Amino acid sequence: MTETALANLKTLYRIFTVPEAPDSTLGKIDQAITGNVAEFLQKHIVALERSLEDIEKDFSCAAVPEDPTFVSEYTKFVKEKLVAQSVHTAAPGFVGHMTSALPYFMLPLSRIMTALNQNLVKVETSKAFTPLERQVLAMLHNLIYRQDNSFYQRWIHDSDHALGAFCSGGTIANTTAFWVARNRLCAPSGEFRGIAQEGLFKALQHLGCEGLAILASRRAHYSLGKAADLLAIGRDNLVLIDTDDHNRIDMRALREEYRKLCDRNIRPLGLLGIAGTTETGHVDPLEQLADFAEEIGCHFHVDAAWGGPTLFSDTHRSLLAGIERADSVTIDAHKQLYVPMGAGMVLFKDPHALTAIEHHANYILRHGSKDLGSHTLEGSRPGKALLVHAGLSIIGRKGYELLIDLGIEKARCFAELINQHPDFELISAPELNILTYRYHPAWLQALMPGLDLELQQQVNRHLDALTQAVQKIQREAGKTFVSRTRLRCSRYGSEQVTVFRSVLANPLTTVDILNTVLAEQCAIVSAEPEAQEQLQAIETLLAGSKDSATAQ
Numbered sequence: 001m002t003e004t005a006l007a008n009l010k011t012l013y014r015i016f017t018v019p020e021a022p023d024s025t026l027g028k029i030d031q032a033i034t035g036n037v038a039e040f041l042q043k044h045i046v047a048l049e050r051s052l053e054d055i056e057k058d059f060s061c062a063a064v065p066e067d068p069t070f071v072s073e074y075t076k077f078v079k080e081k082l083v084a085q086s087v088h089t090a091a092p093g094f095v096g097h098m099t100s101a102l103p104y105f106m107l108p109l110s111r112i113m114t115a116l117n118q119n120l121v122k123v124e125t126s127k128a129f130t131p132l133e134r135q136v137l138a139m140l141h142n143l144i145y146r147q148d149n150s151f152y153q154r155w156i157h158d159s160d161h162a163l164g165a166f167c168s169g170g171t172i173a174n175t176t177a178f179w180v181a182r183n184r185l186c187a188p189s190g191e192f193r194g195i196a197q198e199g200l201f202k203a204l205q206h207l208g209c210e211g212l213a214i215l216a217s218r219r220a221h222y223s224l225g226k227a228a229d230l231l232a233i234g235r236d237n238l239v240l241i242d243t244d245d246h247n248r249i250d251m252r253a254l255r256e257e258y259r260k261l262c263d264r265n266i267r268p269l270g271l272l273g274i275a276g277t278t279e280t281g282h283v284d285p286l287e288q289l290a291d292f293a294e295e296i297g298c299h300f301h302v303d304a305a306w307g308g309p310t311l312f313s314d315t316h317r318s319l320l321a322g323i324e325r326a327d328s329v330t331i332d333a334h335k336q337l338y339v340p341m342g343a344g345m346v347l348f349k350d351p352h353a354l355t356a357i358e359h360h361a362n363y364i365l366r367h368g369s370k371d372l373g374s375h376t377l378e379g380s381r382p383g384k385a386l387l388v389h390a391g392l393s394i395i396g397r398k399g400y401e402l403l404i405d406l407g408i409e410k411a412r413c414f415a416e417l418i419n420q421h422p423d424f425e426l427i428s429a430p431e432l433n434i435l436t437y438r439y440h441p442a443w444l445q446a447l448m449p450g451l452d453l454e455l456q457q458q459v460n461r462h463l464d465a466l467t468q469a470v471q472k473i474q475r476e477a478g479k480t481f482v483s484r485t486r487l488r489c490s491r492y493g494s495e496q497v498t499v500f501r502s503v504l505a506n507p508l509t510t511v512d513i514l515n516t517v518l519a520e521q522c523a524i525v526s527a528e529p530e531a532q533e534q535l536q537a538i539e540t541l542l543a544g545s546k547d548s549a550t551a552q
């Protein structure tokens with residue numbers, strides 16, 4: 001590694017730890033509430049071992065307090081009931097979800113954002129923040145679509161257009177993308193005044209079809225279901241296509257489903273490509289999907305909520321090749337741009353695209369104004385763009401590259417540890433920085449391939465229960481954390497198995513910590529009756545099947 005990269009690395013680690021002596025801008029109240037945050041965060045995932053039901057008792061009074069109280073008294077509540085019982089998502093041992101550590105400067109900057117209290121819905125309440133947000137949208141547009149400077153100079157501050165929509169997260173971003181796609185497909189023409197005006201029934205009559213559909217892989221985020229519901233496309237018409245052994249959309253199955261839709265006179269409204277699936281972090285074949293969308297003439301949306309920032313990495317950018325052909329792309333800033341919760345974006349290749357959902361009102365969002373609210377689903381919105389801008393400016397392209405590269409490297413390293421450990425089985429190898437695995441003792445791994453499918457399935461049911469129990473006990477112990485999900489696994493006849501899911505996004509997570517995660521899981525298996533029961537059940541099952549085999 002070159003010297004400058006090393007220097008960069010050091011700064012990066014430093015910005016993810018809270019400074020020893022509190023930054024004066026952090027203020028005394030924060031210090032009083034959180035004490036030594038860094039130390040506190042790094043030791044435990046949850047400080048108190050109380051159950052959720054127990055914690056609910058602290059929040060069960062439904063009456064608005066009659067009498068005012070002192071702020072100092074209220075901060076006592078914050079400290080004892082909220083901070084002390086919060087999940088330490090920034091802890092380096094918290095490697096189970098997409099929520100991770102924040103660079104320390106996000107905290108003082110969030111305070112400034114709150115103090116300014118700008119409302120991005122209109123320029124009248126956000127004079128500097130509207131241009132700032134437009135600049136952030138252009139920067140992300142540039143990351144994806146790499147248009148030349150004259151393009152950005154032409155469109156960045158154009159009053160009738162927007163290069164994208166800033167919103168609270170990937171869910172709204174995906175919904176906005178398909179809202180635009182829907183309104184463009186059902187645009188006004190001739191007598192027909194468009195779906196936005198006349199509704200779905202008239203739109204279908206106009207198109208001469210029986211329904212609209214969205215095509216996506218089984219790994220699509222659940223927000224797609226919400227979008228299909230909200231846009232009156234219907235959840236049945238969110239067509240989920242099978243995936244291959246690498247959790248990527250199966251192009252043959254896609255063509256087949258498309259033909260079935262045509263037979264039923266249902267019109268595909270949009271095709272989804274995923275750049276970093278939520279469960280396994282895999283990337284769909286975006287070039288092939290772009291070709292197919294072009295062939296059938298439908299909107300191509302890429303959900304890069306998680307994987308988008310991979311574009312910062314010279315080493316790994318090619319994994320997302322084809323993303324620049326998407327009509328729209330979702331990126332969540334509160335994931336791999338390390339911005340606090342509540343910051344997502346959807347970018348559109350065509351600066352005219354958002355016109356399809358344009359809305360005007362008389363007192364604001366007037367024609368010709370630069371109000372961003374005329375092109376967003378949400379109304380009043382905070383100045384979160386400041387925090388994205390801060391990350392892009394302070395961490396920079398090279399800093400994000402380093403974070404992405406480190407995460408992918410660490411995930412590969414974790415996969416190695418799992419592969420080398422006799423009692424674990426890697427279920428999905430990491431393409432980006434997410435992987436899944438399960439506890440599967442060596443003796444059983446040796447037997448499994450020789451068992452018939454039915455017996456394998458029975459064994460898997462017990463391993464599922466084992467994984468579930470271990471995950472729950474580990475979470476409650478609060479030292480390290482992985483999440484769990486269920487995935488189809490081709491090794492076992494494509495049936496679903498329960499797996500641990502690990503997301504390696506916190507730069508403070510070390511290989512030692514990953515070893516601890518595995519060691520803790522092994523310790524739980526050997527010590528906890530709940531886990532032992534499942535292993536014994538498997539032994540009984542196998543012994544029984546051997547007996548019946550010899551009897552025959």
Ligand SMILES: *Cc1c(COP(=O)(O)O)cnc(C)c1O
Pocket residue numbers: 098168169170171172174221223274276277278303304305306332344
């Ligand atoms: C997280 C995620 C979303 C949803 O984003 P929210 O910010 O939680 O609304 C959508 N798609 C993918 C691939 C994601 O990882």
